Amino acid sequence: MHASILPNRPDSVATLPQGSLVLQRGTPITHVDHVDEGRIAIGLLEQGQLAHRMGTIQGPCWLNASCVVLGMTPLVDAVAETAVQVRRIPLEQFNAELQSMPESARSVLFDIAKAHRLQTELAVSRLSKDAEARCAEWLLRHAEPASHTPGELTVMLRQRKRLIAAQLGIAPETFSRVLRQLREQSLISGSGRELNLLDLNGLRTLARI
Structure with a gap:
């Protein structure tokens, strides 16, 4: 109304x-x-x-x-x-x-x-999943074959981080923090627009899928 x-x-x-x-x-x-x-x-x-x-x-x-x-x-x-x-x-x-x-x-x-x-x-x-779990799930769903390294997967950030964070239901600062934590855990690497997925099993465990 x-x-x-x-x-x-x-x-x-x-x-x-x-x-x-x-x-x-x-x-x-x-x-x-x-x-x-x-x-x-x-x-x-x-x-x-x-x-x-x-x-x-x-x-x-x-x-x-x-x-x-x-x-x-x-x-x-x-x-x-x-x-x-x-x-x-x-x-x-x-x-x-x-x-x-x-x-x-x-x-x-x-x-x-x-x-x-x-x-x-x-x-x-x-939203009951914590921020790390949601980010890990999002990375796995958007993974694609790496063009420069056969057999590996990468994620291209084709949207601004604040828009991706909004999709995940978290603040942009939280999204950046989680990506930094995933790098420190050697689950992903890279920065800027391209992220490399280093440990798929680790990401799946974190995402609980």
Whole structure:
């Protein structure tokens, strides 16, 4: 649902600065949040940092409405990447409006929320692997025969490291650190755009595949 179809009512509107914790996983919901403006990063916080990043959402959009529809707590954390304007609707008022909808519409909304929850659960499960395991798995999946050394495998970094890190759900600094650790363990070698895979069995063990 878009902000423009929200009923005309005196909702609480808050402007939150960049870096604010907008949503915390496992926390009971007291308000339904609609992001009117701004960009929010979704993932898992560790020691106050978004160590495992799953993606971003851009307002206008609902933030935790599917959790309310299902009567569940959030699975992820959300941090403001820019200043954001959040419209907060009291839980009781939101639920009352849900009940006023036709039963068929509520059924469709429930199914959509359930599918979204399942996708989020799968994404969180993928993040259960630590950064080293995910990086090792990514290297193995992107390995190709080395052009200059027959019988060996190499990985060409055809994207910027920050984009690869985003795919893995980790910070760019974490990706660089893990690559350095893999070199120190003699699992890979090389720098820049080309990485050589030295120990495939070691990488498979690390990736748990």
